[in-house]
Amino acid sequence: MNKGTLIIGGGVIGLAIGWKLLLRGEPVTLLEKGDTGREASWAAAGMLAPVGEVHFQEDQNLRLGMESMRRYPAFVEALESDAGMKVDYRREGGLSVSLHPDDTAELRHRFEYQQALELPVRWLRGGEAQEMEPALSPNVVAAVYSPDDHQVDNRKLVEALKAAFLKAGGALHEQTPVERLVLHENGAPSVLAGNREWRHQRLLLTAGSWSGMIPGLDGALRPWVRPVKGQILAIQAGPETLRHNIRTPDVYIVPRLDGRLIVGATVEEMGFDRTLTVGGIFELVRGAWRAIPAVYEMPLAETWCGFRPGSRDNAPIIGETEIPAFFIATGHYRNGILNTPVTAEVMSEIMLGGQPPEFLAPFSPLRFTE
Ligand SMILES: Cc1cc2nc3c(=O)[nH]c(=O)nc-3n(C[C@H](O)[C@H](O)[C@H](O)COP(=O)(O)OP(=O)(O)OC[C@H]3O[C@@H](n4cnc5c(N)ncnc54)[C@H](O)[C@@H]3O)c2cc1C
Known part of the structure; x- marks a missing residue:
């Protein structure tokens, strides 16, 4: 032993x-x-x-x-x-946005739940959200800002x-x-x-x-434990394109310090299947484009998938x-x-x-x- x-x-x-x-x-x-x-x-x-x-x-x-x-x-x-190296821990916070009046009711419902739990959240009108993140679509109706949501590379x-x-x-x-x-x-x-x-x-x-x-x-x-497949991709934007994590009803977008925007992710019960599908990537790209229209012209940097361990x-x-x-x-x-x-x-x-x-x-x- x-x-x-x-x-x-x-x-x-x-x-x-x-x-x-x-x-x-x-x-x-x-x-x-x-x-x-x-x-x-x-x-x-x-x-x-x-x-x-x-x-x-x-x-x-x-x-x-x-x-x-x-x-x-x-x-x-x-x-x-x-370790003698940085892990790019960022604390700018997150914005959950609605891009359509139909989504706003759901966002409001969750906001009230977050408030009931005394979580630090702030309701923003569309214009206020755009002031914080100018790259957001002009269609943004409302947003919830959560300063305590962070990210790490x-x-x-x-x-x-x-x-x-x-x-x-x-x-x-x-x-x-x-x-x-x-x-x-x-x-x-x-x-x-x-x-x-x-x-x-x-x-x-x-x-x-x-x-x-x-x-x-x-x-x-x-x-x-089962594998829950997630397809995910990176778009090469400029370093200042976004500062906050953005969440829409379809996707989330996480800005890295090197300018990459990580757009995720599908949630699929497919076993250990590593196939990247046109449909999966299409939904992510469309979701990112709806939130940040400028991504249309940006290079697609990488696509990949992984398995979340789900109990x-x-x-x-x-x-x-x-x-x-x-x-x-x-x-x-x-x-x-x-x-x-x-x-x-x-x-x-x-x-x-x-x-x-x-x-x-x-x-x-x-x-x-x-
Ligand atoms: C697309 C996607 C997006 C995600 N986004 C987020 C996010 O934004 N925030 C967040 O908090 N989490 C996120 N997650 C979840 C997060 O990635 C996982 O919960 C976490 O990485 C699990 O870590 P782990 O060490 O348990 O598993 P893993 O990283 O999978 O590590 C398990 C390791 O065990 C090894 N192993 C397996 N079998 C054996 C064996 N028989 N012998 C020896 N070694 C073995 C594997 O090779 C592997 O290296 C995401 C996951 C995916 C797939």
């Missing part, structure tokens, strides 16, 4: 928990089936928008998201300092997490898919990967959409399992970049014997087995 923790899966979640564990003095080994950070964590838009994305009846998710937002500035500061975030993980002494094995978990009467499960068995004091599963596919965990022990109730699965010394952090669905700091900080504490905070209770892996 080796000392420390073995982690399966090197997306933002596995890397961030690994980095935080290392900072607490825990030896960490991470096994990644391909290159680290190239799945959902690479594909995302990087919006950190618990307020703008608030959904009715999802108060627990909102609480988790707000908890993560509170931790984001310090998390980024420590990461940038450890998620590709830089995974690169920085990898650098910080390695600098803190983490052992990283890429191109090493875990083929099976082996349960033992005492202690954490071991795993089979790269023609050998790895057995450590603690095991953490952070394999994103693949978390339920590794043989060895059967029945109720298996985390039920049975679409809420994350974070915490200790029924199996001794075996932990899970997956199912972050549409908010994994947002929920990285809270997941990493809380999990690294729990894994080394700390008590889970009360706000984590709804996300326990045990909710599917009890």
Whole structure:
């Protein structure tokens, strides 16, 4: 038995928990089936928008998201300092816009809900929204400004997490898919990967959409996670085209510091199908053009897709399992970049014997087995 923790899966979640564990003095080994950070964590838009994305009846998710937002500035500061690189964390805020009178009623309805939850939001008339973002379509009817919705360049975030993980002494094995978990009467499960068995004091599963596919965990022990496909694209605009995240009923648009506008994303239940479709890309381009007409003349820079890890109730699965010394952090669905700091900080504490905070209770892996 080796000392420390073995982690399966090197997306933002596995890397961030690994980095935080290392900072607490825990030896960490991470096994990644391909290159680290190239799945959902690479594909995302990087919006950190618990307020703008608030959904009715999802108060627990909102609480988790707000908890993560509170931790984001310090998390980024420590990461940038450890990794020696920037992750382009931007705090200009978000605008949810309606481009048609029919959409305005829905926007108003959500605004009243946000107000009832005492979230920081401000109602803007179309003209006021255009003053804030001159590139917005003259058709904008109204908007809700949420100053606390931020963004981060998620590709830089995974690169920085990898650098910080390695600098803190983490052992990283890429191109090493875990083929099976082996349960033992005492202690954490071991795993089979790269023609050998790895057995450590603690095991953490952070394999994103693949978390339920590794043989060895059967029945109720298996985390039920499915891939939810998202097609997404980037438009090469000028650096000053937009400053805020823009959300319309059809798309969201996230402006990067290098001038790229990230336009996302489809939500499709298609299994692990990586096809980019004309229809999917068309809907995104049309949605972006309706909000920001000037994109019509701009170069299309990139198109790609990724798989959001969605659990049975679409809420994350974070915490200790029924199996001794075996932990899970997956199912972050549409908010994994947002929920990285809270997941990493809380999990690294729990894994080394700390008590889970009360706000984590709804996300326990045990909710599917009890
Ligand atoms: C199009 C799109 C847009 C999104 N936009 C946002 C957004 O704006 N804001 C936000 O907060 N979230 C967003 N998300 C969601 C976010 O990307 C995810 O919730 C988050 O990246 C999940 O991180 P992860 O580390 O759990 O998964 P992943 O990044 O998928 O990492 C899992 C890793 O495990 C590895 N792995 C799998 N199986 C094995 C195995 N058997 N052995 C070893 N390694 C294995 C994989 O190769 C992968 O590297 C978006 C997602 C998509 C697809």
